[in-house]
Amino acid sequence: MRLTREEESMLAGAEGEAVRLALEQQIKVGDFFGAEDFVPVASAHVHSEMETSGEAGLAFLEKIAALGAKVRVPTTSNPRSVDFAHWRQVGQEERHVELERRLVAAFARLGVQVVDTCINYQSITPPRFGQHLAWGDTGTVAFANSVAGARSNFEAGPAALTAALTGRVPRYGYHLPEQRLGTVLVEVHDQPQDKADWGALGCVVGREVGDYWQVPVFDGIESEPSVDDLKQLGASLASYGSLPMFHLVGVTPEARTREEAFGGREPARRLVLEPGALEAAYRSYLPESDKVELVVFSAPQLSLDELKNLAVGLEGKNVHPEVKLLATTNYANYGLAERLGYVKAVEDAGGTVLAGVCFYLMTPNELREKYGYRSLVTNSAKLANIISGYGYVPVLRPTAVCLWAAVEGRLPW
Amino acid sequence: MVEEPLLVLRGHPGVGPDVEGEAWVCQDNFSARYDLDRRTGTFSRRSHACYGQSLVGRVCFFNGAKGGVSTSWALLDMKSRGVAPAALVFRLTNPVMVQGAVLADIPLLDRLSPDPLDTVHTGDYVRLRPREGLVEILRRGAGT
Incomplete structure (x- = not known):
């Protein structure tokens, strides 16, 4: 050098x-x-x-x-x-x-x-x-x-x-x-809705591309993604595919058009996501039984909006006595969520909000051995991917299904 | 006397010291967090091609690097506890793997020709010369 x-x-x-x-x-x-x-x-x-x-x-x-x-x-x-x-x-x-x-x-x-x-x-x-x-x-x-x-x-x-x-x-x-230009065109015909869907989208494409030096370009997405949606997509692509960058045509700043995203070059590869592709990502995580032990909202840490949605989703409900529900965020959001009553709402329902941590870092091997955990239900595609290295059987499901599972103590599918 | 190699794979300069040993070839990708029980150096991810096997002390050949940033610390930690691989060779690697190999002083090479996953087989005796960007196959294993 x-x-x-x-x-x-x-x-x-x-x-x-x-x-x-x-x-x-x-x-x-x-x-x-x-x-x-x-x-x-x-x-x-x-x-x-x-x-x-x-x-x-x-x-x-x-x-x-x-x-x-x-x-x-x-x-x-x-x-x-x-x-x-x-x-x-x-x-x-x-x-x-x-x-x-x-x-x-x-x-x-x-x-x-x-x-x-x-x-x-x-x-x-x-x-x-x-x-x-x-x-x-x-x-x-x-x-x-x-x-x-x-x-x-x-x-x-x-x-x-x-x-x-x-x-x-x-x-x-x-x-x-030149490294930032798109290389793989992803035509999306299965529209992500729940934020877990954005993680599932990253799962499908990350598994398929799986190379640090490739840049996927998503085209055909009809919704206006939130920052939380893009956070899920990015974390999931990075986790499943070791991908450090993506473009979303009309949304991300280096991809105002498809041509700009590819720098005028032709895509080296084209992927088409037909309807059912996201469902298939969820179905790639099969539970061993319908019994739920652990439901985790983490990876990445939750935003204030996500904490609010969790609090609202648990309103008037109780986490099943045999289920542990954990959510993680950072200290900044934890402080605000405490102020706004979200932490109390989650705790009143029987859940726990943790600060400054992410579940897969929390000595998961030791926790699994101590409590005999086998499965883990989550709406985070990234967590589902990582935690199987620690001997858990992960079950990736949309946010509403995870909440239902936490309350009922079983999985609907 | 320096042994004459049967086949030489050439690439750009890698990192780490020269090493010799038995090759262990895995057609899958590798991450120390996603795939390993790092306490023992054994593959713990059920869907991995090498599930249940150990990489401890082996000259490992993988397709690619996957996953997040933790592999870097993991390599140093595994080396200090005597459960690290002897060396890592990839078709194509990523920065995290190289950053970790530099810290742990574990030899690492990638972008070799001919393709290591087509030409090197588990059990072959190989010599890695990272400064020169070379992998030399010295003897074929019983399975080749």
Whole structure:
């Protein structure tokens, strides 16, 4: 890679050992992908919590923090594996909680804003068009690239941290205009309605495309999607297909027309989603029985609107005594939802709202073993995809079906 | 004496140190979060082509990288607990996998010719030379 004088001096250690190490790692990644130089970033968003970072990751973060390093661009954190106010109720191990506290302390020493959210774009730090970012959590990247027109690759935890320390990333992938053009045309003849349908749409296309370097272009969608709908679509595409960007013709900013989305080129591939395609995505998640144990609204964390809908949906109802209903959001929305009475409404119905976490990070293996969970019902396609790696049998269903299942204690289909 | 390879796969420079070992080829994609019980390095996702098998200490060949950002931390964590793969080779990988391999110092290569999934078989003895962008097949396994 071509380095500026400032970068040469970072690499020589003039700005400390942490910065030297960080830049050295970034150069290796940049060389791998043929980056010619670095590009400054406006912010970094770092995923690190104890479920995935483990004690080795914690030791790495503590080492960097002990070197006295500080982030040099605004840096936020992705969700944690522990809600410090509810971990006993959830049933997590005290030792794990203590390690998570150490991780938060290391983040704080580094100057990270420990906001613990995967919807930073929706409620904390919205990106702007054209901004170069170093964001982790694939859903945040899909949203930033697609809906805001900002520019980021998937920067995994350690990579986003190195970017925060150096204030830059190698310029390759989605920082380059040509990589952002559509490659796969998706003609949609099965209209998504419920927000879970948008996740199901991402599931169908993500499974089919499954390649970080491809960009699907959705055409033929008749509704006006909400930000929550697009958040579901992006998170699901990223999860099922490792896809960091999509275009939605007439909706997203780099796709005012189909021609603009493809940069005047022909699509390399064309997918047609016939009526029934979304139903088939739901049906790909078959329950082993109609008994419901666990219903989870999470991944991404819920917006204020989604929390309100949950509260309204549970009004005058009770969660079945043998069902655990969990919803997760960030601290900002939790505070507002408390103020507006949504948290109380969910709790009165027998559900639990958690803050600063996402279900699949909450030591799901240990919870499964402790409570004997087998199945998990959710309206999040992303959660359904991830949680099967933890030995659960996921059941993806539309939001209304999930609520019905939580109350009745069984699944209608 | 350096052993002469039977076949050489060439690509762009990868990351990590040179390594030799038995190849383990999986035609499926890979994510440490979605597919593995990371405590043991065993595939725990029922729908994965390698369900129930272990990748610990193996020179792994996969089709592609999938899923989210957690694989990066996972590789370091698995290495520290002695349950990491010895190396990772993909047809085509993604940034998360490379970022994680750099942190954990695990060799990783992709975009090789000829296609590794067509030419390398489980049990073959291979040498990876990431700096040169080379995978060398030194001996064929019993199954080939």
